[in-house]
Amino acid sequence: xxxxxxxxxIYAIIILIIFVITVLGLLPEIKIDNLKPILEFGIKKPxxxxxxxxxxxxxxxxxxxxxxxxxxxxxxKQKWGIVSPY
Numbered sequence: 001x002x003x004x005x006x007x008x009x010i011y012a013i014i015i016l017i018i019f020v021i022t023v024l025g026l027l028p029e030i031k032i033d034n035l036k037p038i039l040e041f042g043i044k045k046p047x048x049x050x051x052x053x054x055x056x057x058x059x060x061x062x063x064x065x066x067x068x069x070x071x072x073x074x075x076x077k078q079k080w081g082i083v084s085p086y
Contacts, residue, residue: 038046
């Protein structure tokens, strides 16, 4: 586990450095006029759309959290991995 965390930390630093260099390189090309069609009705609607989009990807995880631990352990013993209601 120590080796995996050290290598992931090194990769994270490298990725952040490359990201910052990329953003700094593209900074002169950013034009505020290109954001006007997105922000035509204000910033509230894009923020709500982003929140709904992120919830669509995270809500299915909660179905796994709602299963009791005994059902998950029983599921490991089954051949096909399907949780049976019986």
